[in-house]
Amino acid sequence: MLLEVAGLKKSFGSIVVADDLDLVVAPGxxxxxxxxxxxxxxxxxxxxxxxxxxxxxxIRFDGRDLLGVALPARCRAGIGRTHQIPQPFEKxxxxxxxxxxxxxxxxxxxxxxxxxxxxxxxRLGLLRRANALxxxxxxxxxxxLEMARALATAPRLLLLDExxxxxxEGECTELVATIREIxxxxxxxxxxxxxxxxxxxxxxxxVVLNFGRKIAEGVPKEVMKRPDVYxxxxxxxx
Amino acid sequence: MDDxxxxxxxxxxxxxxxxxxxxxxxxxxxxxxxxxxxxxxxxRTLIQDLIFLFYMLALAQxxxxxxxxxxxxxxxxxxxxxxxxxxxxxxxxxxxxxPLLAIPIAGVVSALFALPTALIVFRLRxxxxxxxxxxxxxxxxxxxxxxxxxxxxxxTSLTPTITSSVPGIEWVKTLLDxxxxxxxxxxxxxxxxxxxxxxxAAVYFILxxxxxxxxxxxxxxxxAAAGLGVDIYRIKLAVYVATAAxxxxxxxxxxxxxxxxSPDAAFSVLDWTAYVIFIVVIGGIGTMEGPVxxxxxxxxxxxxxxxxxxxxxxxxxxxxxxVMLFAPKGLWGLVAERHGLTLFPTRRRxxxxxxxxxxxxx
Numbered sequence: 001m002l003l004e005v006a007g008l009k010k011s012f013g014s015i016v017v018a019d020d021l022d023l024v025v026a027p028g029x030x031x032x033x034x035x036x037x038x039x040x041x042x043x044x045x046x047x048x049x050x051x052x053x054x055x056x057x058x059i060r061f062d063g064r065d066l067l068g069v070a071l072p073a074r075c076r077a078g079i080g081r082t083h084q085i086p087q088p089f090e091k092x093x094x095x096x097x098x099x100x101x102x103x104x105x106x107x108x109x110x111x112x113x114x115x116x117x118x119x120x121x122x123r124l125g126l127l128r129r130a131n132a133l134x135x136x137x138x139x140x141x142x143x144x145l146e147m148a149r150a151l152a153t154a155p156r157l158l159l160l161d162e163x164x165x166x167x168x169e170g171e172c173t174e175l176v177a178t179i180r181e182i183x184x185x186x187x188x189x190x191x192x193x194x195x196x197x198x199x200x201x202x203x204x205x206x207v208v209l210n211f212g213r214k215i216a217e218g219v220p221k222e223v224m225k226r227p228d229v230y231x232x233x234x235x236x237x238x
Numbered sequence: 239m240d241d242x243x244x245x246x247x248x249x250x251x252x253x254x255x256x257x258x259x260x261x262x263x264x265x266x267x268x269x270x271x272x273x274x275x276x277x278x279x280x281x282r283t284l285i286q287d288l289i290f291l292f293y294m295l296a297l298a299q300x301x302x303x304x305x306x307x308x309x310x311x312x313x314x315x316x317x318x319x320x321x322x323x324x325x326x327x328x329x330x331x332x333x334x335x336x337p338l339l340a341i342p343i344a345g346v347v348s349a350l351f352a353l354p355t356a357l358i359v360f361r362l363r364x365x366x367x368x369x370x371x372x373x374x375x376x377x378x379x380x381x382x383x384x385x386x387x388x389x390x391x392x393x394t395s396l397t398p399t400i401t402s403s404v405p406g407i408e409w410v411k412t413l414l415d416x417x418x419x420x421x422x423x424x425x426x427x428x429x430x431x432x433x434x435x436x437x438x439a440a441v442y443f444i445l446x447x448x449x450x451x452x453x454x455x456x457x458x459x460x461x462a463a464a465g466l467g468v469d470i471y472r473i474k475l476a477v478y479v480a481t482a483a484x485x486x487x488x489x490x491x492x493x494x495x496x497x498x499x500s501p502d503a504a505f506s507v508l509d510w511t512a513y514v515i516f517i518v519v520i521g522g523i524g525t526m527e528g529p530v531x532x533x534x535x536x537x538x539x540x541x542x543x544x545x546x547x548x549x550x551x552x553x554x555x556x557x558x559x560x561v562m563l564f565a566p567k568g569l570w571g572l573v574a575e576r577h578g579l580t581l582f583p584t585r586r587r588x589x590x591x592x593x594x595x596x597x598x599x600x
Contacts, residue, residue, distance in 0.1 A: 049465065051461075071464040071465055072464055072467045072468055072469045072470070075465055088458075088462075089454060089455045089458035089462065090458050091454065092455065093585065095587070095588040096454070096585075097455075099252075099586060100452065100454075100455045103448050104466055104468045105467035106467075107467075110252055110254075110448060110451070114251055114252035115251075117250070117588065118248065118590070119250070131585075131587050149466065152466075153466060
């Protein structure tokens with residue numbers, strides 16, 4: 001398994017945001033996560049790729065325990081992530097944003113990574129804006145930059161946090177096509193999304209979270225038909 | 239299936255800084271040359287003023303790298319100015335070394351002191367870091383006030399033998415037909431010019447290297463930089479130690495020129511940190527040009543308004559507040575934003591080499 005989460009628990013005081021969570025992602029697999037607001041989805045990402053330390057349980061990436069492994073080292077190990085609210089380096093150009101990820105995430109020189117950065121920008125439709133300041137980008141472009149920057153680190157697992165939120169129908173379709181292309185390169189994907197139809201167009205497996213607990217998991221279409229999930233699903237779409 | 243093969247294959251290349259920088263480099267070289275030859279024509283007052291301008295600019299560049307890029311808002315850089323100054327006095331008065339040799343040694347020793355200091359202050363964040371650095375500087379001041387061979391709390395002076403033992407003074411005396419004090423100022427001026435040019439070159443070199451890329455990212459969004467593999471702690475530590483070395487050397491030079499040192503003056507938060515912050519903030523933090531603009535404005539204000547005493551300080555504070563409120567990117571930021579100007583280009587551009595279409599069935 002590429003990612004193994006077992007018995008994961010996280011609480012802030014008396015508030016439990018992750019409760020005995022188990023989750024696995026195989027190499028090249030695409031797994032989706034849905035759940036209402038406050039279900040602990042982003043917290044799960046922060047436990048896997050961020051600075052949060054779990055209260056109990058463990059997370060293994062490629063067989064290596066991530067407990068005590070610092071943020072930059074997790075990135076270099078092959079975990080890439082995008083943020084719900086894009087966090088571009090505004091005074092750097094789009095290309096320089098990617099360079100940071102490529103140079104430090106892969107331990108290569110600027111010259112060595114230029115070609116692959118250019119290719120990623122082309123694939124994500126940002127080539128035209130390569131030498132523009134990241135601060136001048138539109139929301140869609142910022143979301144694409146989040147993904148491009150994460151890809152520049154050459155991840156084996158890509159965590160996408162509500163990347164389709166706030167996009168128009170057409171933009172969403174384009175995004176789904178892009179994510180499918182990324183999948184073809186062998187990158188495993190773990191994707192949190194409220195826009196369920198976009199999610200279903202990509203993933204192999206669906207996990208439903210509620211109040212920090214996993215309440216359902218399995219083949220997406222079947223999971224969506226379950227009455228308890230359906231209820232939450234209605235809640236999301238409303 | 240042939241679709242993918244028929245798609246143009248693009249070759250990309252990285253290009254750092256454009257052709258405009260060559261013109262800028264020639265102009266910079268010309269300015270340095272004019273400044274180097276200035277003592278031939280200029281009076282002693284101007285030379286002394288420019289020495290002051292040079293070391294304030296060098297200090298401002300260091301603080302800008304620290305605070306503007308690495309996010310280390312230190313209010314304790316006077317620790318290294320004072321340390322450098324005292325090291326110069328100790329090495330020349332007690333150690334019997336030549337002052338010019340003492341300056342680089344002061345830099346190395348400052349870096350060595352910066353390491354354990356960093357281990358303490360790096361445990362603190364934000365405002366606590368700022369206060370922590372200040373407290374450490376006060377500790378340095380109190381420690382040096384206890385050292386009796388260096389004058390304790392009242393301080394000490396360099397002997398005329400030491401101040402005139404700097405190489406080149408005799409040469410300047412005969413060349414320009416000057417008395418020893420004037421010749422001494424000219425040599426100090428050259429050393430100050432060399433040091434400010436070296437500081438600018440060092441900061442520029444750092445910003446153009448891969449560390450500069452990381453520093454730009456840390457400046458804009460620290461957490462995101464860490465998530466992309468940038469080892470924040472290591473880079474911050476490197477910047478802290480490097481700026482301590484540079485600040486220590488500047489401190490040594492300042493007190494070689496002053497020839498008299500006391501703990502209160504050498505570890506003064508007002509002279510070596512507050513004014514420096516003022517320079518960086520009004521010029522524009524997080525750019526290399528900002529401190530240059532700020533240092534010139536500060537020098538002009540000091541030159542023409544210092545006679546007004548307290549009103550001068552009130553004016554200085556008011557200007558600082560106005561700039562922070564209405565031009566938070568500083569005066570350089572106001573100009574540069576509108577015209578996309580840069581004197582120290584560090585931009586990396588992506589260049590598409592050429593479209594090499596794959597030939598299919600000619």
